Amino acid sequence: MKFSRKTLGIPYIIFLLIFVVAPLIVLFYYAFTNGQGQFTLKNLTGFFTDPNTVGTLVYSLAIALVTTVVCLLIAYPVAYILATSGLKQKGVIIMIFVLPMWINFSLRITALKEILTVIEGNLAFYPFLNSVIGMTYDFLPFMILPIYNTIVKLDGSLTEAARDLGANERSAFFKITLPLSVPGIVSGISMVFLPAMTNYVVLDMLYNSTYIMGSLIGSYFSAYNWHGGSMIALVLLAIICVFTLMTNGLEKEDARTGGALL
């Protein structure tokens, strides 16, 4: 029997068919049919005309956006300081940020809940704030690591060259380091923004009863509304696709001209 490199791909193709392609087909089928199995666009129009679902979409986007911005604001300085300072215990400090990821997720959030309860008294007063705090806590390492990796790989002589050519520390940072760390920022954003739109467990555990996209889908499915739920999942998928295309475009743009996105 001839054994080629392609043969090695067969298990993956099978996996792909069963776990990616088939569910997608099912998803599309349910999203564009009604209970009788007939083609319909009602699910789609329904999603965008129902103030409830649109409201959830907006709320999810808001939570994800704020979480991403907060993560970025914390992560960039941390990553920058870690990558550029001559600290000997760098590994330890990175570990401090990564270590919580080794603890069970629900345990971590439960601990956070107790801390927030002590500070705020009643968690129900600040549902949005608490959700953002929870998500930031959960996703921060995913923002720090890609940015750190990008900055640490930057050639130190580039900033030295900028300083040599008359730039002070500030402008060397804004003209050289920041634009060149955009790829790290973009991959950090995509690792935080998308999960933050759907991770309703954090909200649940912190007593935020407002729905986000993830919880909305869950509620449709538990009410046996496969068609409506599938459509929401599909809309979410579309948003993710658009977002990914956009960031890919940015990364390429960055490689070409280094456009100072931020």
Add this chain to the structure above:
Amino acid sequence: MANSENIIELKHISRTFDDGFAAVSDFNLEVKRGEFVTFLGPSGCGKTTTLRMIAGFDMPTEGDILLNGKDISKLPPNERPINTVFQRYALFPHMNIFDNIAFGLRQKKTPKDEIRKKVKKVLELVDLEGFEKRSVSTLSGGQQQRVAIARALVNEPEILLLDEPLGALDLKMRKEMQLELKAMHDELGITFIYVTHDQEEALTMSDKIVVMSEGKIQQIGTPEDIYNEPQNAFVADFIGESNIFNGIMTGKMQARFAGGHFTCVDDVAEGTQITAVVRPEDIEIVAPSEGQIRGKVISVIFKGIHYEITVASGRYEVVIQSTKSAKVGDLVGMKVEPDGIHIMIAEDHTNVFEVDMNKNHRLEFNGKRLHNTSLTQIIPGSRRNENGELVDGHGEVIDPEKIHVTAAIEPQDIRMTDDIDDENVLVEGTISNLIYKGDHYSYVLNTDLGQDFIVDDEYLWNMDDRVGLILPVEKMRFSVKK
């Protein structure tokens, strides 16, 4: 008072890193306006650190850097009228060629028209007209190099620093760029300070060469001076090929080395220990009876313009460059004219190091007992009392903290071993330098204690080899400081 001819003066510059490593120590240099000065030395000799201190990326731990008579050693790099061409170019990958070159001018808020004119002019200078819109990644190594030079020159610096700028180019390109850089220097009249480990590059381009080793200046001089009159064995060995021998002066302008008697031109007192340097091209092959020394040819290599002939003479090996060939196995005589011999007074290579006295009044080095040493003989008037403690002439117990014992040992008495666990090994170290001296190698060892040892050994070890040093106690000479 600063000499107005000098554009930059480095006065007693030292740079010691946090881990105690002295990258540069007591570096003194004056550079005249418009000179082409090259720092030459093997990697790790401190040449790049010195350059970085001039650029402002590194601060000297001691000493002043005077630019036109004013101390600039505390100024940040952006406030110095000095620009650098980096080793790996350091072009900004997210900017096109125009923006790269315009970077410095924009920092100075130069008007746009002027920027455009200047960039165009400097691109012409480096032969890259029309490259403004190209991105960095589409350029070849040589072109990137030119952009890096243009980016520095467009700012019209008073001094241009070049950190091994041609290191990444292939040989042909390197030769071309050497000549172009030299032409650029002549045309612009800017002072160039150039760093390289390539002796040929240094000899080709420089007005003045600073040879460095282990953070110290070994010699400053014109290329001719450095080549013809090396001041010590390191310079002789590093610049060009050399035969280096230990020897002794036997009379007025008479020296004995490599098993022969030679007449030389250096007047050094009789009886002085010397190091003699003879360039391979200064040795003539003659009939066995006519030479000062004779020997048997052991190898002949054709090198294009000459043959490299190695002759074994007694226990010495002599390398000769000659346009005439010889046959392996021939018995030949070797003749050297007096002006082909460079005599240097041998440096005293005795290793001196401090040894410790432990609480039990026994000698230790690097935490290891030195056996068979007698402190009562080392410290005059001392003796052991009934408790085995060391007491002085008045019977008072000597405080180990208050007495310093130093030991001295000659390079040829130290042995090296790669069996680091050998119980006789007193200290471990790494070989940081080696020079062939005709019948043995002279090594410099950086030990873990931070002290360097000089060791003579007839066998060849490699640079960076990790070895254990065996210091025989019976060869040590001890002395006491209170």
